Amino acid sequence: MRGAAAPSPLVAVSDLKVQIGTDDGLVRAVDGVTFDVPRGRTLCIVGESGSGKSVTGRALMNLLPPSGRIAAGSILYAGRDGQAVDVTRLDPRGRQIRSLRGKEISLISQEPMAALSPVHTIGQQLVPVIRRHLNLSKKAAQARAVEMLGRVGIPRPAERLNNYPFEFSGGMRQRVCIALALSCRPRLLIADEPTTALDVTTQANIIDLLQELQREDGLSILFITHDLGVVAEIADDVAVMYLGRIVERGTVDEIFADPRHPYTRALLKSVPRLGSGRGSRLAAIRGMVPSPFERPQGCDFHPRCEAAIKGVCDTIDPGTITIGPRRGVRCILAREPAALGGAAHG
Structure with missing residues (x-):
């Protein structure tokens, strides 16, 4: 299925923004994400803790904490009758959304x-x-x-x-x-870090089970994880999140064979590899994820980016740049392929 054209989307998310109130103010937990989950395929959302992955998944069910709200955007779910329902417009406690939860859209929690x-x-x-x-x-x-x-x-x-x-x-x-x-x-399964606390054997068994159920029932899966090993095994499509935004999206083959965003490349470099030798150090992403109350000017990732260009990346927010069918990158270097050079691919 990985090489085939994506079927029509079961869920289409457009410019979704979710805000969560805290004692320190509003957190833009999800800040304008756009993606879809095709029928019968698996989309993996990957990123570090605090990137907005889980909030994105729960927004698809309009199942947010009491202090959370969907501030903007749409979540169009293609119902069995062929009519699209915008989940963002449903009462979170109303009968219509409760009829979707569990029956049409289900959630597996990580705990x-x-x-x-x-x-x-x-x-x-x-x-x-x-x-x-x-x-x-x-x-x-x-x-x-x-x-x-x-x-x-x-x-x-x-x-x-x-x-x-x-x-x-x-x-x-x-x-x-x-x-x-x-x-x-259900037609859509949201799996939020479902294998994180499990041993490797049980993890493999559960992944095999989900893939078997998908083949048998045509299930669509939104799989939320920070484990790129799981992504390589289960994904058809991948969305990489950082600080509430999708910084790169594409098919699993595109993301692993030709990662275009420096954050994606950094995540891939940090994965342990067989044959790397005892005592070898894992590559680490420098710095920490910024506080949501102190977002950097320009590109969100530039303070931690090895390929950042001074005077450009720290001033310009590139937005999402389309570089192919179902492929987008939130990086100024995607506009300037020549500037990518060895530093970007390093």
Whole structure:
């Protein structure tokens, strides 16, 4: 699928801006991002902590913290009836958005113990959701719950319905969360760092499971991660975020074979590589992500950029420059290919 043309988008996000109120003022957590999630494909959003990845994912469900609000932009979701719904215009507590959450758009959180109630059994959490969204009898909903637990690799699923979350290992709790997210046959799955706290074997099993479900059901996936190894394995398309903005987007092959933004190149250089030898140092990105209250003038990344041009990058905000189909870069060097030189590719 990676080399094929992208199908029509299931979700199209345009100039999305999300603000979150704090004691120190408003944070522009998401600052004008534009992307789409094609049907049956996986878009990975990657970046350091605090880049706005998780807030972007939750905005697609209009599921923000009480102090958060969508300040601008649109999120067009293509419904089953062919009509597009702008999620940003729905009441976050209204019936219409609640009918989309869980049934049409589902979320896997990075922390399963926060997503599951510790005082209810797995069955008490799965069955009512299935009954509500699929309009099934209690018996049919229980059968569906058992089916989904078995499908995600939970042994003796009928028995485990009566267990509480603390009776499961971390990997098994994450599988329960996946079963819960997929039990109502959603069309879009938002996976927010779903494998971060898991061992490598369990991580690989969960990624294999998501890919299998995608092949079988035509699922669209928005996968949020900081792990470029996972991105290489699961992504069709990639969006790199920094300080609430998408600084580069393209297919996974384009991003890994020909990264154009200095931040993307820095992230790729920081990935451990086989054969690099014992004692070899990982490349680090100098400096820290700036405070959202003290954004740099010009390009957001220029204080940490090895290729920054004084008097240019610290004064000009380049905006997103289109360099190919479904390919964009937020870097002034993309306008001046000759200036890229060895420093940019270094």
